[in-house]
Amino acid sequence: MMLGDGAETEAIEAFVEQQFGGDAVIQLRSIRTGGDNNQKGGVYENFFAVAKICEIVASEDNLADFTLSAQEFSYVDDLCLRQRSNNTKTNYQAKNSSGDAARWTPTHAERFARQTVIDRDFHRVDTSNQVLVVSCPSMAEANRHKISQCGRASFRCEYFPYFPASVQLIFGEDTVRENLKVICGSDDVSTANAVFTLLLGVWHSAQAAARLDDLVRQARHISKPDLFLGLDPTPGPPPPWLTGLCSQYAGLELHIEAGRYVVTYRGLSIAMKVEIEAQMPAALATAQTLNQVLSYLMLQAAPELAN
Amino acid sequence: MGTPEAHRRFASCADEGAKNALNTLLESTREPSAYRASMTDIGRQLGRIVDGSIPIGSKCLVVATAEDADYLAAGVIESLRSSRDILAAIFWNNHYPLNNGSIAPVVHRYLQPGYQDADYLVVVKSIISSSCVVRTNILALIEQTSPKRIFVVSPVMYIGAENALRDEFPPAIADLFEFVYFAVDDYRTKTGEVRPGIGGQVYQLLGLEDQPARTGFMPQLVKTLMAL
Known part of the structure; x- marks a missing residue:
């Protein structure tokens, strides 16, 4: 009532x-x-x-x-x-x-x-x-x-x-x-x-x-x-392309924290939703520098933040 | 609203140089490069004041948002680093309004290795209105650090923001706060923008499209510290 x-x-x-x-x-x-x-x-x-x-x-x-x-x-x-x-x-x-x-x-x-x-x-x-x-x-x-x-x-x-x-x-x-x-x-x-x-x-x-x-x-x-x-189920393992990407750059590491995939590099922590592409995104495949990789990964948070 | 000047009270530490710098900032709102330079200069001036309060040889953690890192925070660091170890903690906050205030959750962060050993936190913010961002970023660090003092540094604060921030925290933490600012403004629009403040929304004034958390913007300070 x-x-x-x-x-x-x-x-x-x-x-x-x-x-x-x-x-x-x-x-x-x-x-x-x-x-x-x-x-x-x-x-x-x-x-x-x-x-x-x-x-x-x-x-x-x-x-x-x-x-x-x-x-x-x-x-x-x-x-x-x-x-x-x-x-x-x-x-x-x-x-x-x-x-x-x-x-x-x-x-x-x-x-x-x-x-x-x-x-x-x-x-x-x-x-x-x-x-x-x-x-x-x-x-x-x-x-x-x-x-x-x-x-x-x-x-x-x-x-x-x-x-x-x-x-x-x-x-x-x-x-x-x-x-x-x-x-x-x-x-x-x-x-x-x-x-x-x-x-x-x-x-x-x-x-x-x-x-x-x-x-x-x-x-x-x-x-x-x-x-x-x-409140969500524990995330499954990250897609192979992401773990493979992290292995390409010394110091680039990946772990799961608070329900997200977190990529770290020399003090930087980039948090991403676990609902990401199963295959490496085309934009990442063409990235030539670590700076480009990090910028791309950071940008993946943007859609979730939109008003 | 009345004249902008009528809504501003300068702090006792604001000398003619500081007042001129704030005026220059407000006059630079149409030129991001000039605005950035002005913000950096204000950072140097604020840093010189903080410099007098932190013992030489101390380890300081400068805390800033990603948008403030390369300008205001860079200026503060410039004034502090000659005689101290300076480390940086940079946060990408997503700051937005709720019906009961606002929140600014941390999306990404940069914590310079060794940050936990800092003796002093110097929390830098271009404008403190609701103190939501400053509160969030202090909370994100306070349990991993053991600061002797927490300096909260800003060109301009909204009236009452200092007390509001102190009132949020347990006394053991609030008693560590020391505020350093050049002006207090007492007018705020319905959307929370302080006037005259720093002339508007800092992201656009600095030449950024939006909050760095939404654009993937990486400050040069962070790139430099990561040797990227």
Whole structure:
């Protein structure tokens, strides 16, 4: 169902009023309004959303099975992750705070419980989880202890650090960096940051329920060059003409890196897509100098970079 | 927009020579050869300022994009090399806009053998607007090097670009930054071009068709260092 769908909102309100009373509807509406006003929370929430995208993209084969949405009409509304194959819905409330805003209280317990009922009986999911995400590790630990006393295995608290910039997040949170390494096929931090930025951009544009395979497809479409080659099968061996070319010039070497054929010469690294001609291109066959060869190879990247 | 001059504030290190050089640059936008010469001269002047901050005998890694290598970076190198080991790192970035800013992924790169041992990074850029390219190229090097300082050197910067670049990085890295520039401009078009800036898009002004990553352009500096 789409975010902002008026019919669904009304239906949820009717359900909530029936289940919990009119005050519960007022409470639900106030949660939605609060979500619109919190700009600082936006950075934290969006970085968490993209980190969650990276986690799933790096570890799951069937990305179409996952849908992510933000600010649904919900008691736990910052992020909602659905997995279709097992009919699971996980809702996240993100709090960039080490103070009271992030502290587990009976209000959280009540909201989490109500959302569980809505997920089960209105959205008809088999499994509903509610997660409080906080930016303070000691607060997360204290919250976990309190939650354990609720006796609800489907409630939990997670720690996710706040950083104001993606570069800082990548340097500061190993899990995010490891997931980006899988996606990029490289541990180069400039590439990792570019991928994170691309995913953040498509996430910003989505902001409604988005399938993860669609998000990745959109990000790859605007990635020039394609920085997501860690998601593709390992390239096969280069064509014989390319290995033969490299053997013609002392110091000209070839290896596979981050899903590309990379030709190196005395410090120069030229990266090429692996979809290249099976036979030596005519323009290379007539090249008479190493300079001409290198220029030709460099130019092979151009089509991928076109607007 | 107002007059271009109204949108420019000169840095304290910009003497009359630097101001004249920036004016000459803006007057050369129709002649690539004159523009190149002017950019090289600005590089020499910026390099002389950096020269005063880097100990003699140090190993410096000059970092530049492929379009800046033969002009701005060449001028900086000229001013630094008489009493230091100078190495070069040249990047072919593909810089383009997104709905949430811009990115400049590295397509090809030249890293002069031994670059990892540099004591100082001197990151040279003809114009710093969003700081996206400078950020990307520092990231591409920072984990392979252990610099004592990172000089970010540019004729012109857009207002706020210095703080924006510092804010991107963890403090341990940002604290290494030292900015050297001649002018700060406070006007930017909707497409991100700083005005008066350096007079327009640097590729065309230097006589290049487009970004070097898209044309396969190889700077002479790289050819020389590879003994090609």
